[in-house]
Structure formats: C-alpha cells, structure tokens
Amino acid sequence: xSDFAFMRFMSNNLLTQEESQHxxxxxxxxxxxxxxxxxxxxxxxxxxxxxxxxxxxxxVRKLRNRRKxxxxxxxxxxxxxxxxxxxxxxxxxxxx
Numbered sequence: 001x002s003d004f005a006f007m008r009f010m011s012n013n014l015l016t017q018e019e020s021q022h023x024x025x026x027x028x029x030x031x032x033x034x035x036x037x038x039x040x041x042x043x044x045x046x047x048x049x050x051x052x053x054x055x056x057x058x059x060v061r062k063l064r065n066r067r068k069x070x071x072x073x074x075x076x077x078x079x080x081x082x083x084x085x086x087x088x089x090x091x092x093x094x095x096x
Contacts, residue, residue, distance in 0.1 A: 002030040005045050005056070012050055014057050026060060033059045 006027050009015045019026055033056050039045060048056075 002027045002034060005030045005034065005053075008045065008048070008053055009057055012053060014053060025064070029060045029063045030056065032063065 006023060009026075009030075010020060015026070034040065034045070036059075037056070039048075
C-alpha cells in the first residue's frame, strides 16, 4: 500500500534526496499517516490529487521530525548520565 504512495511521491518529485534514500522509514511513516486517514488501498491512493499527496507527505515529515527530536533527546540524556557517572566514579577530585 504505502510502497505505492512512496512511488507516487517519487514520480511527482515530492521527496528530498535524503528522504528518497530512507525509503523504508518513509514507507513506515506513510503507512501510519494513511491508516490514520482511512486510506488503505492502492486504488484510493492512485486517485489522490497532488495536493493531497503533499498533505500526506507533510504529515510524514512531522512524524519523522518528532522521532528525530526524541532520538536526539535520548542520546543527550544518555551522554549526560554517562558523564555524570564518570565524574562520580572519579571521586569528586575537582574540590580544592
């Protein structure tokens, strides 16, 4: 289903180069958006206007950005925790 939507994005030149290189991720997120909008078959997707395709892709991008932000926050939190643990392990030698 969303393979077809991905191909429609590609044929209409709607994807960035980076997005087209992450096909599986875009397809996964597109499935989520299509499910939320009740679009479940290739026949319906084939009849969507370019404007509606753009709207779906915009929702995909929003989801993708939210996931990226969450991932970055988790990485920062893990690094901060690791740095804090390292300071504690060193025995607070930074006091005079």
